[in-house]
Amino acid sequence: MNKYELAVVLNASIEDDARAAVLEKIKDMVTRVGGTISDVDEWGKKKLAYEIQKMSEGYYYFIHFEAQSSVPAEIESRIRIMDHVLRYLCVRQDA
Numbered sequence: 001m002n003k004y005e006l007a008v009v010l011n012a013s014i015e016d017d018a019r020a021a022v023l024e025k026i027k028d029m030v031t032r033v034g035g036t037i038s039d040v041d042e043w044g045k046k047k048l049a050y051e052i053q054k055m056s057e058g059y060y061y062f063i064h065f066e067a068q069s070s071v072p073a074e075i076e077s078r079i080r081i082m083d084h085v086l087r088y089l090c091v092r093q094d095a
Contacts, residue, residue, distance in 0.1 A: 035067035
């Protein structure tokens with residue numbers, strides 16, 4: 001099992017409960033494909049370095065999880081088509 005960090009930037013213009021639902025959907029997806037979530041770090045609303053889809057702010061979340069090496073590709077393929085996700089990045093953490 002490898003340790004991974006999934007960084008997700010969500011749309012800042014949606015309501016709080018809708019944003020929480022998107023985050024829950026992502027966490028649910030991670031556990032469904034075989035990951036074990038250890039920590040979710042919420043950074044809150046931050047200014048983006050450049051505009052994405054005519055937005056200058058986004059909500060940042062960092063999800064730490066353990067999984068097999070095939071899981072990050074599966075997660076990225078599913079997050080890619082989700083609404084309200086501006087950017088994402090899944091990286092392996094060194095032990």
